[in-house]
Amino acid sequence: MPDTPATGNLADKLPSALFPRLSATALVAVLIAIILIGLLLIPVLLVIYVAFQDPNTGALTLNNFRDFFSSSLFRESFWNSFYVSAMSVVIATAIALPLAYITTRFNFAGSILIQSLGFIPLIMPPFVGAVAMQLIFGRNGTVNLLLRDSFGFTIPFMDGLNGVILVQSIHYFPFILINLSASLRNIDRSMEEAAQNLGSHGMRLFRRIVFPLAMPGYIAGAALVFIKVFDDLGTPLLLNVNNMLAPQAFLRISSIGISDPMGYVISFILVMFSIFSLWASFLFMRGKDYATVQKGGGGLSRRDLKLGEKILAYGVVLLILAFVLSPHIGLTLLAFGTIWSFAPLPDGYTLKNFVTMWQTSGQYISNTILYAGLAALADVIIGTAIAYIVLRTRIFGRKALDYLATAALAVPGVVLGIGYLRLFHGIEVPFVGKPMASWWVIIALALMIRRLPYALRACTAALQQVSVALEEAAENLGATKGRTIRRVVIPLMTAGILAGFVTSFATAAVELSATIMLVSSDADAPLAYGIYLFMQTPSGRGAGAALGLVAVLIVGLGTFISQLIVERDKKYRMNGQDQ
């Protein structure tokens, strides 16, 4: 450096001002920021912008919203979406609350049953089970046929919105169960004992101490269920319930075209509701970190059930179990059945559906493995990088990077799909000769953005478990930052990264709401889209169900493997500590 900076002329200074010296990590951070801005922020902002734009003149206007609310179909859709989401929270709570209470308060041998029951619904995408549910609980389904024959009445479980509510609450109640159980388990027993010591017990104790302390967990779970149901496209579509917001957005864009403003108005509303629910639950939870378990202390004390209580508990659990497993049972029957219509059970059983499925769906399955594989791979690479940048560096804006990646959770698949269509329809892909919006890579990119939060969370958790001292030891012995990351950090994170990959892959494999918007030809379609196509015709249902079983298998296996990896890693770490 020259001693007199004044002597340097402007031309010398300019490049260093335009290209500030960046470390390798900062460069990676910039790259990720560009990806997130280009593939998440801009598409969503574009959708919102178009919602306020006059479709003909391009001027900013509120007319689109006026048109939206003056249409009785849209008002009804809006109300239906809200009603279905709220009712799904209510029903999901009714399923989850007794299960959470029984497992955390009593010594109950069925707890393991409930724990596995807690994630079984999550391994089946709700739209896959929807048709099977129709056959069991529908107007002419198993249950109602039996009811009509024996008692002469039927229950409209699956009629219209009821069907969506039922399918969604069975699918999403684990979110409430998991969160509520976790916060119940996080209550230190001294919280309860202090109340007993001061004369409180029974229901009063529950109402005044236990329930308020578990509230944040419940709210977190309930908000999640609300958003998920509000945004979901696949389930109402498969149940042929179109007077809800997400299906309306899809239908407008796919039938009228991407210039129709209603799809954007609906997208805006979906995004606002997502943000609002998250914000409301955040407001409620602020300053309410009630995890009170002390070092070495246990959670709430459990007591043994009396015989009568035990029978009641098992009765409730088994009833819920049967209910929760009905989509799986129905799907299996449908896949192995010949004809199933106006009968409690299929007429006969066959493997023909699998043959049909295999002959026609090879492309769907290989597409799915390609898209979900690429997306999950990109997710863990970006996730690991963000985790490292956030936890180990002081790069400006690192928190923003984390928030932006996580914000993908609040963006409904439909909205992302519409955003990509709008943003990329005019861009030609070189050498392919297609607009980017109909190129298969865009599907993989959408999946990558949608599943990034899952991978990011897994990677962050993995890195948090790597002590900084281990890195410092490597640096102390002469390893550079880059070599430390390669030789120490990444190997120690492997299990977490792998778990993140499997989770992202398995959930991306059955994603429907963004992909359904972006699939331009059947040859490019993934498995979820294939199931949707099959389920459109009664004759295709058997093969669709068979394909559905493949999907369940993929997600189930993925969940199992990632659980296995995490458990084995935990054991490995524990052994390390003992020595």
Add this chain to the structure above:
Amino acid sequence: MNDSTQLEAPAVAKNGDMKQRMVGIEIENLHLSFGQTEVLSGVDLTIEPGEFFAFLGPSGSGKSTLLRAIAGFGPRPRGMIRIGGRDVIDLPPWKRNVGMVFQSYALWPHLSVRENVAFGLRELRFPRAEIGPRVDAALDLVGLRDLADRMPNQLSGGQQQRIALARTVVVEPQVLLLDEPLSNLDANLRVQMRRELLALQRKLGLTTIFVTHDQEEANTTSDRMAVLDGGVIQQVGTPQQLYDAPCNLFVAGFLGTANILEGRVERDGEAVRFVTTTGEALPIAEAEPGRGSIVLRPQNITLTTDGGPGTIAGEVVHREFLGSQIRYIVQAAGAEIIVDQSHSVGTDWQEIGAKVSLRINARTAVVIPRGHGA
């Protein structure tokens, strides 16, 4: 139970009024097991009304379990627990009227300080108009009325401790149980809080049991204490009794530093001597002849340079400066003996390697017959 004459009791009780409410605790042959492991075996204990009593012991000694058994927490024990003459062993915790302050304080994070303190009064169905003044009085008692509207997570450790105390005493329990109440505080605050605790206990005259693993805490606060080890009460007495006359080697070693030498007591006419296994003879006060151990406190041994009868010859192997004292480790009588010499300006130091003699103050030595504790 809560008539109006007791309304102002916590804050402005007159000694005479309180004394009538004081109750004692009797524990007889108490056994308690967690599954197959017995954590309390054959506990017999009487705690006098108004006493400040400490349970002292290492972790795992059963002291907290015993305290929790008195409050009604944990598995049901066998035996007898009487509080104020009433057998409580089959009463649930909420019917025992014993106040407990938890080690973690257990302030409910969703309730404000005022709501925390008012909780017990509401459970006792106090009229709303009475709750406010009582809560204020209890908060005044611990000097934190200003913080009534804070949430627990906005309080420091010491403040949480005081609020937990206020929450407990506001319902006027018959006895007060404190489970390691000072263990989560830093050293300076601990000294201050234990004085405040003692002052409060004296003011309320409340029969109090204090669980601690810290002998200094037990010594400075309690009227009497029980030393526990392995689920068994080793010895009960005033802190001074236990320090000066430990009944076994565990108590001797747990309360302060002790040199323990093996040997036997021999009587030669009027003179009684303790002869160590290495053959050193120490003149002692009265003791039954036979094999045993002698307990020598470091400050009761004098380091001299001139030998003579009744002294033990040794060599300084290590030296530590402790401020008010100099601690020497002296190789003598086949053991390393700790000797504390008081220090003031100008005191001579013995160098490491110096040949010295140890003179034992015979009256202070305690002989523990063989078979009394490992």
